[in-house]
Amino acid sequence: MPPAVLPQAFNLLALLPEIALLLAACIVLLADATTKESAGWQIDRLALGVLLLPLAATLYVAADGHSYSFGDMYVSDLMAHTLKVCAIIATGVVIIYSRQYASDRAIRRGELYSLALFALLGQMVMISGSNLLVLYLGLELMSLSLYAVAALRRDVATSSVAAIKYFVLGALSSGFLLYGMSMVYGATGSLNIPDIVQSIAFGRVSESVLVFGLVFVVAGIAFKFGAVPFHMWIPDVYQGTATVATLLIAAGPKLAAFALAFRLLGEALMTVSGDWHQMLIVLAVLSLGLGNIVAIAQTNLKRMLAYSTISQVGFVLLGMIGAHTGGDAARSADAFGSSMFYAITNVLTTLGTFGLIQLLARKGFEAEEIDDFKGLARRSPWLAGIMMMMMFSLAGLPPLVGFYAKLVVLESVISVGLVWLAVYAVVMSLIGAYYYIRVIKVMYFDEAVDTSPIVVGNDVQATMAVNGLLILLLGIVPGPLVSLCAASVRQALQLG
């Protein structure tokens, strides 16, 4: 790399993953335009194949370590690389799981995949954004693509309703976020996160404007996560859209939402953590309570998982709450690390659970009621075993990864003295355990009603097996991922 010719400011190399992904998305788009619908399977392979480009690019860039480019607007650090790799793999897994489902429902797969790739591009921009506008642009690119994905089945009424709800509420939340960002800009005079940190550190800001903006920023983040009281879209969208859209909305975007929250709260506005951590406590308490309690009453598995997601978001927020340590930067970093660990591992279970719902669906039949899983242990012990692990993991039982996610998050909360919050969280997760083990009950203790054979392709079966075993494996050896998350946050906060 010749730095004399290409100044650090325009380091295109840092953008290599995004450039590669854009290229990939264009390839899929062109291929879709030039091939017939009957050649759908080629598009499947192509979409998966081109995902290797950004994956390779990310791994290549990852070797360079921590760097800012484009005048501090874009950051390339360990956290960005980790989350990007996870997001890319998540999208790939969704493509594998959705192939049969999409073709059964006459969803045009070329469109689906290119939208998925553009959504992924948005996620990656969000993950690497170090400037308020870059973050916002990434968010919008992701959201717009996903609105379209949600509306792909326009002949199904629930799907259209869900898409409209998603769009209206999503647009509203983007407005909130943008408004908050403009306030932050007004208070600090900069859009670049490192500059914002500087201005706040030197006390050159109007406190009231900053905090006013902060309220809207937090609201915007809460919308994207789906934390109560900004959760209204989650149940309807998760349930109403085609499962493939649910997967795309529920998996990768949560990683991007974590990155957004971290860049804004953990990096830019860390000095006012005293203000935002109180808001997050309220959000977390409400999310944990409402998510878990309402989930009990659900009979639709997708809707139940939607409420379960809301409660899981409560846990992700708990980790961030633990970052308000009163100036101990290392411990704040660890708290965000726990939150990141939670977010990543939760994507794993999200992929598995919604993936399974897709696998059990057939032409003209959605396996989305909890009762559709009756007697699955007899119909397919293997899939039932994987689903059981997912459920136990979501309930937070060792030795599955969900337990360690709860452990690290609770540790960060308790270490800042919020023992009552930890007690509240575990009591709520006890309530949560009820509806998770009810799914296991249905699969294992009940007799099968639907005895039609489950047809699953080898590649899907293998992916599902890896997905399920990772939940167990990361539960037995959680150390490396915990350390990776901690190291990512430390590097992003430049704690070495």
Added chain:
Amino acid sequence: MEPTSQVMGAGLLSAAIWIPILTGVMLLAVGNDRRADVVRAVALAGSLLGLLVTLPLYLGFDPASDQLQFVEKLPWIERYGISYYLGLDGLSIWLVLLTALITVFVVIAGWRVITERVAQYMAAFLILSGLMVGVFSAMDGLLFYVFFEATLLPMYIIIGVWGGPNRVYAAFKFFLYTLLGSLLTLVALIYLYAQSGSFEIQAWHELPLSMREQTLLFIAFLLAFAVKVPMWPVHTWLPDAHVEAPTGGSVVLAAVMLKLGAYGFLRFSLPIAPDASHELSWLMIALSLIAVIYIGLVALVQTDMKKLVAYSSIAHMGYVILGFFIFNQLGMQGAIVQMISHGFISGAMFLCIGVLYDRMHSRNIEDYGGVVNTMPRFAALFMLFSMANSGLPATSGFVGEFMVILGAVQYNFWIGFAAATTLILGAAYSLWMYKRVVFGEVANPEVAGLKDVDRREFWMLMAMAALVLYMGLYPKPFTDVTDASVEALLQHVSQTKIK
């Protein structure tokens, strides 16, 4: 207490944990009902091998030392300093042996009876066995918790899949009840980590804590362990779980799982919060006495054999907790002996009921009567276990109860007196049940058609009988190994930890 490093026997504890677990996982992966006999043979081999590796643990154990033995320590989650840290001392050695032994019995007990999903059944018990050995040997707080909680998974499946008609209700009740207690323990463990910067149980033993902290920690631990023991008034899950579980499930539940809670008191509550333990000992003693007397009376009126034994288990476990909280050597050693003895006796009782149930498919006492006429060999063995259950001298049931009563009298005569009523109540409910089931005229044609125990059942019960008698006649091996550790624990508990 610095762990002594021991080159000999390293890896034995790991083997005792992982041999059953890996055998179970293997059965899950490849076993199916078409080759049920192979599955059973592999399960038996796995459980026997698991028992075999625990023998050197006993033979190589140095009873004079109160230090940890057979220590293994590997970093596990380095970020939080959590390690894979195993060790044994006098408090846990017999529990490990008991677990491995009971697993062999459970595999044999399910040999003919379980014909559906055999591989999964055997696998669940083998995995459960390894996890429970893990609980007894973990010296890292988080590792303990992982094993402790993980035992819920197989047990939930065992009750729910192979249980009786009301199994779903029982499985849920079991799961949620026990989870309620243990989740707060997780908070307590993390709190201890936040205070001490370590997850090692021994570091927590030395950690000074204020009275308020100790009280709260004690209560958090109490919730988990009291549910598991179970103590009155959080015992209501146990009769349901026992009644609905298959025979093997009941055996493991009574013989080993209840001990997880009692062991937790020894390892966590007492040494980590000694001042709170003293302060709240009146409560613990009161709850134990209620368990002994009130639950004893409840057992008397049961019409279901399994329920009756379940209630008698609660009463007997009351003894164990009583022994812990009178803070003397006799009481505590008696409690540990009682734990082991109850493991044998309750296991045997459930095996006997299983033998009857397999033939008659009824657990109701009134469906039986005059069994001795058709099953004389069985009646003789069942007699012995019923006697042991009521604490007859020369059986193992006597030793622990007698020691605890003596200890209690030393502590306070009236507590000892109240505890001693169990000798009457225990005899009343055990022997009365025995009388109604076994003696009298042949009650109905089904009983008349009963076949006596076959070879498998006979030798299984004979082995149990030998253990019960051996322990009753010569309890020295059981008390000797606990001497040093109990003394060290009492010494530790007698010192205040308030900073």
